[in-house]
Amino acid sequence: MTAPRPPLLPLLSVLGSVTFLGLGTSWAKHTLFPLVGAEGTTAVRVGFSALLLLLLWRPWRWPLRHGDGRGIVCYGVALGAMNLCFYLALRTIPFGVAVAIEFSGPLIVALLASRRLADFAWVVLAVAGLGLLLPGGSGAGTLDPAGVLFALAAAAMWATYIVAGKRLGHLHAGHSVALGLTVAAMVVVPIGVARAGTALLSPTVLLVGLCVAALSSAIPISLEMVALKRLPKQAFGVMLSMEPAMAALLALAFLDEHLRPMQWLAIGFIMTASMGCALTAQRRTVTPAVSLQA
Numbered sequence: 001m002t003a004p005r006p007p008l009l010p011l012l013s014v015l016g017s018v019t020f021l022g023l024g025t026s027w028a029k030h031t032l033f034p035l036v037g038a039e040g041t042t043a044v045r046v047g048f049s050a051l052l053l054l055l056l057w058r059p060w061r062w063p064l065r066h067g068d069g070r071g072i073v074c075y076g077v078a079l080g081a082m083n084l085c086f087y088l089a090l091r092t093i094p095f096g097v098a099v100a101i102e103f104s105g106p107l108i109v110a111l112l113a114s115r116r117l118a119d120f121a122w123v124v125l126a127v128a129g130l131g132l133l134l135p136g137g138s139g140a141g142t143l144d145p146a147g148v149l150f151a152l153a154a155a156a157m158w159a160t161y162i163v164a165g166k167r168l169g170h171l172h173a174g175h176s177v178a179l180g181l182t183v184a185a186m187v188v189v190p191i192g193v194a195r196a197g198t199a200l201l202s203p204t205v206l207l208v209g210l211c212v213a214a215l216s217s218a219i220p221i222s223l224e225m226v227a228l229k230r231l232p233k234q235a236f237g238v239m240l241s242m243e244p245a246m247a248a249l250l251a252l253a254f255l256d257e258h259l260r261p262m263q264w265l266a267i268g269f270i271m272t273a274s275m276g277c278a279l280t281a282q283r284r285t286v287t288p289a290v291s292l293q294a
Contacts, residue, residue: 014240016219018242029090046213048210086098096247101134
């Protein structure tokens with residue numbers, strides 16, 4: 001007997017989440033970077049995202065256990081640092097490449113949770129992909145080393161955010177994400193204000209920042225929560241692995257960022273490693289995290 005096909009709605013939800021994330025980030029890089037820089041862009045994106053999710057989920061309705069406050073602070077600080085490092089990376093390296101490098105963070109967390117010898121193949125494939133992208137690799141081309149380092153820092157923060165999020169697994173996802181983004185805003189908004197000053201109060205910046213926050217946080221999180229309720233974690237992880245390719249395609253369309261063939265190959269390696277890791281994750285407890293990295 002063949003297994004039933006997964007319903008179309010959750011698959012479209014993940015595809016929509018990845019697409020909206022890429023659109024929001026591409027718009028932010030194209031419109032907000034010239035006006036308020038990477039730091040100011042992070043501030044308005046995370047700040048408005050926190051406000052939207054506070055209004056949507058009203059987390060004050062749910063009680064917190066003893067120790068949850070410290071966990072939320074760790075979760076939020078990692079989330080804020082991840083977003084800041086990612087946008088700093090986007091100043092000098094292509095969007096698709098930055099996402100591919102950043103994907104090494106959750107991939108490493110998933111692989112470390114495995115005890116299967118077969119997963120060693122995914123480690124090799126991921127390392128090969130990163131090797132092509134890092135400075136000195138044949139696919140790196142003229143990638144800025146500072147941008148690559150910021151992307152790697154974002155990967156480390158994404159891994160930290162996943163580990164911290166697991167400790168809050170007893171909370172409703174909307175509860176933990178809304179509070180975590182509030183802490184993240186407290187981290188990055190002062191940095192954005194110090195960098196951009198009163199330019200953050202420009203009507204254009206505020207309007208675009210609000211739209212970017214909706215596109216890259218509120219809508220994707222809502223869609224992913226729909227998908228997670230209806231898809232196995234393995235299928236969700238495989239679908240989410242499309243993100244680097246989607247980012248590269250949207251950057252090509254909206255930012256005119258052309259990648260070298262070896263960079264596309266490297267992205268393919270990392271995506272394949274992520275998909276393979278998700279498919280073989282039969283007994284792991286690592287839950288795919290919502291996409292708040294871009």
